[in-house]
Amino acid sequence: MDPLVSEFYRHYPHLQYNKAVESFISQTENRKLVEDFLRHPSASKEERLNEAFKAYYFDIRFTSYVSSSLYFHSVNFDKKIRKYSERHPLTLDDRVGEDGGSYVELVPDPASEIAPFTNYSTLMECLESEELLKAYKTLTDKQKHVLDLAYVQERSDTEIARMQGVSQQTISKTHRKALHKLKSILEKGES
Structure with a gap:
């Protein structure tokens, strides 16, 4: 383990396995704040370190909130669209006959279709x-x-x-x- 990190955890053993703290310390600008606080401890440096961690932790929580919110909104949107599609199927998607085919399968492909009167002049x-x-x-x-x-x-x-x-x-x-x-x-x- 990094000596700086070991020193930090010696002062704050209750934060040792916290992933957010580990991630915070791994960033260069935060590492400098931790190192400065550990070398020359003072109330103002501790306050600056706490404020930096609060901002960092807020960003993590906000990103997590937005991510999960987007996920749940997309899941709900998908459910809503699926439910609407089941309740209001397109006419061409309706089932035809006993074989279970749909009307869309009966529509001829215009690319393969020959014009109906190509062999006639009048x-x-x-x-x-x-x-x-x-x-x-x-x-x-x-x-x-x-x-x-x-x-x-x-x-x-x-x-x-x-x-x-x-x-x-x-x-x-x-x-x-x-x-x-x-x-x-x-x-x-x-x-």
């Missing part, structure tokens, strides 16, 4: 419903072309407008009218 080639096909044939050529670009080539109204050299509002109006016409024909059962 919407008419894609339609399987006879009623919808007859209704589609009643549209004007302009309406058919806008629907082909929108649904087969997956273009936005803005892209279609740029391609045709007209305003986006014109394409949007044509698109909307074509869909409305198809809807009304299908609802009435006309073709």
Whole structure:
């Protein structure tokens, strides 16, 4: 054991196994205070040593308090989030069928998914419903072309407008009218 530390513990035997005191003495500036007090003891040096130890011990306790407080707050936060997740699961996390799978497993991966109409050039080639096909044939050529670009080539109204050299509002109006016409024909059962 260090002679300075041995001397200190000879004067204060009740502090010998105290980890905080050992840690305090191991720091250079505190070691100088202890050495100065042991070489030339006085009430003012003892008071300075006590004040330094109180400040050091406060820092230890404060750090310990903050650390444990953060730990318990994080544990409580985790419990709170877990409880909320169990009570309010996302719709995609709900269980489906007997196998126990979830809806999220049924969602296709867009990276591996091929565009639905890549093998077709017009919407008419894609339609399987006879009623919808007859209704589609009643549209004007302009309406058919806008629907082909929108649904087969997956273009936005803005892209279609740029391609045709007209305003986006014109394409949007044509698109909307074509869909409305198809809807009304299908609802009435006309073709």
